Amino acid sequence: MRQRGALGDFEATLADYFDKWADATPDSTWIARRHQGGDWRRISYGTARNQIRAIGASLLAMGLGPDRPLLILSENSLEHALLGMACAYVGIPYAPVSPAYALVSKDHAKLRDIAATLRPGALYADDGDAFAPAFSAIAEEGRQVIALRNAGQGAVSFEELLAGDPSGAEAARAALSDETVVKYLFTSGSTGSPKAVINTNRMICASQAMIRDCYRFVTRKPPVVLDWAPWNHTAAGNKVFYMVTTNGGTYYIDDGRPVPGKFDETLRNLRDVACSWYFNVPVGYDMLVAELEKDAALAENFFRDLGMMFYAGAGMAQLTWDRLRAAGRKATGREVLLATGLGATETAPFALACTDVQEKSGNIGVRRSG
Numbered sequence: 035m036r037q038r039g040a041l042g043d044f045e046a047t048l049a050d051y052f053d054k055w056a057d058a059t060p061d062s063t064w065i066a067r068r069h070q071g072g073d074w075r076r077i078s079y080g081t082a083r084n085q086i087r088a089i090g091a092s093l094l095a096m097g098l099g100p101d102r103p104l105l106i107l108s109e110n111s112l113e114h115a116l117l118g119m120a121c122a123y124v125g126i127p128y129a130p131v132s133p134a135y136a137l138v139s140k141d142h143a144k145l146r147d148i149a150a151t152l153r154p155g156a157l158y159a160d161d162g163d164a165f166a167p168a169f170s171a172i173a174e175e176g177r178q179v180i181a182l183r184n185a186g187q188g189a190v191s192f193e194e195l196l197a198g199d200p201s202g203a204e205a206a207r208a209a210l211s212d213e214t215v216v217k218y219l220f221t222s223g224s225t226g227s228p229k230a231v232i233n234t235n236r237m238i239c240a241s242q243a244m245i246r247d248c249y250r251f252v253t254r255k256p257p258v259v260l261d262w263a264p265w266n267h268t269a270a271g272n273k274v275f276y277m278v279t280t281n282g283g284t285y286y287i288d289d290g291r292p293v294p295g296k297f298d299e300t301l302r303n304l305r306d307v308a309c310s311w312y313f314n315v316p317v318g319y320d321m322l323v324a325e326l327e328k329d330a331a332l333a334e335n336f337f338r339d340l341g342m343m344f345y346a347g348a349g350m351a352q353l354t355w356d357r358l359r360a361a362g363r364k365a366t367g368r369e370v371l372l373a374t375g376l377g378a379t380e381t382a383p384f385a386l387a388c389t390d391v392q393e394k395s396g397n398i399g400v401r402r403s404g
Contacts, residue, residue: 044243046212047235048122048276055282056083062256064279065115067287074306077112079282084200085116090124091202092195093156096178100215102155103127105148107136107165110265110287113182113192117158118265119279122216122235124206129154129218129230130266136168145172147227148220162186212236219268219379231268231379238272241382242280245273248387251310251341257283258339260307262291262300268383269346274313283310292318301325305332308339315347320354326361333365342371350374355395375399 045051055062060080069075077085098104104121106114106128114130121128129152135145136159149172157172159165162181169179179189212235220228246253257278263270278285286307290300292315300318314322326333343358355372362370369391376398377383386399 039247041240042243042247044239045280046239047210047214048119048216048238048279049207049210051239051280052079052083052086052119052123055079055279059256059282062282063284065112065285065287067112068289068303071289074286075112077116082116082119085196086120086123087200087203087207088198089116089120089195090126090198090206091200092198093120093126094124094202094206095198096156096190097176098126098155100125100127101153103129103152103218104156104158105152105154106130106158107133107145107168108159108161109133110262110270111160111182112287113160114158114265115275115285117195118217124203125210125214127215127217129220130264130271131220131228132264132266136165142168142171144228148230149174151230152218156180156190162189210235212239217271219266219271221379233272233382237382238276239280241272241384242276244384244387245277246281248384248389249311249342252277252281252283255310255339257281257310257341258286258307259283259311259313260286260288260300260303260309261313262288263313268377268379270313272382273377273384274311277311292321297321301332304336308335310339310341311344312336312340312342313344313346316345316350316354317348319343319345319350319358323354323357323361326365327357330365333361337362337365337370340366340370342373345372345374350395352395373397 056079061078063076064079064082066074066076104126118128131148145168156178157169158180160182162184181189182192185191214235215232216235216238217233218230219233220230259274259278261270261274265271288300288303290296326336358372371391373388375387377385388397388399
C-alpha cells in the first residue's frame with residue numbers, strides 16, 4: 035500500500051516546533067501533572083524552553099552527545115518530558131526504557147543489553163534510592179547518574195541541571211538537522227533482547243505531518259490530551275507526545291491507570307480536563323463507558339471538545355463500541371469519531387489510520403470490500 039497524495043509541509047526538527055510555539059504562545063501550558071496528588075503543576079512553552087536550554091547545556095557540559103546518549107529509566111513525569119525535549123533541542127539522543135527493566139527484573143539482563151548497545155553517558159531516574167540497584171548493574175567509569183530525589187553521593191540532582199547556562203545550548207541547537215537522531219526506542223524484547231529503533235527528526239516530524247493530514251481538527255485548535263500510556267512505547271512517546279508539542283497543545287499526565295484501584299484518578303482528571311483527543315486501551319474504555327452512562331456531568335465534560343477517541347493494544351468489543359458512540363451522541367448530539375489504526379515503532383508509529391465513522395469495531399484503516 036502506498037499513499038498517493040503528497041505529504042504536507044513540516045518543520046525540519048522538533049526544536050523548530052518548540053521554538054515556534056514558545057515564541058507564539060509562551061504562556062500556554064505545554065505539560066502538566068498533579069503535584070503529589072493535589073493541584074496541577076503546569077509548565078508553559080516559554081518556561082519550558084528556558085529550562086530545556088539550561089538542561090541541554092548542562093548535559094552537553096557533562097560530555098553527552100551523539101555517541102554518549104541519555105538513558106531514562108523511570109516513568110512519565112514533568113522532568114522526563116523536560117529531559118527528552120532538552121536532548122532533542124541540543125542533539126543528544128536519549129532512550130526512555132521500561133521501568134520494569136530496572137525495578138522488577140532481578141538480574142537486569144535486558145537493561146544490561148540496552149546499556150551495552152547504547153553505551154549511555156548518563157542515566158536518569160526520579161528516585162535515586164529506588165533505582166540504585168539498576169544504576170549499579172550498569173555502572174561504568176564516566177557514566178553519570180542523575181536523579182530528581184535521593185541523588186546520592188557522586189550523582190547529579192535534577193536541580194543542578196536547571197542551573198546550566200542556556201547560552202551553552204545555542205551552538206548545538208544551530209547544528210541540528212532533519213537527520214539528527216532524537217531518540218532510541220526499544221522493542222519489547224519478546225523474542226530476545228530489546229532491539230533499538232533509531233528515531234530521527236525527519237522520521238518523527240513526517241509522522242506528525244501524516245497525523246495532521248488525517249485528523250485535521252488538531253490544526254484548528256491546539257490539542258489537549260490526558261494520557262497515562264508510557265513514553266517508552268512509540269504510541270504515547272512519539273505519536274501523542276509529539277502531536278501535542280508540534281501543534282502547540284497541552285499534555286496532561288494521568289497518574290491513573292485502567293485497573294481497579296487506580297481508575298478513580300483517571301475519572302478525577304477527566305472531570306478537570308476536556309480533551310480534544312483521548313486514548314485508552316479497550317479495557318479502559320470498558321471501565322470508562324460505564325461511568326459516562328451514569329454520570330451526565332462527566333460525559334458532558336468528556337465529550338465537550340472531543341475530536342476523537344482512539345484505542346489500541348487489543349480489539350474492542352462491539353458492545354463497548356456501540357455504548358461509547360451512543361454516549362457521545364447523547365452528550366453532544368453529534369457523532370464523535372471512534373477509531374484505531376496500525377503502526378510500529380519503526381514508523382514513529384503512524385502507518386494506517388481510519389478516519390471515517392464506522393458501524394463496526396476493528397477497522398485499522400484498510401477499506402473493507404463486500
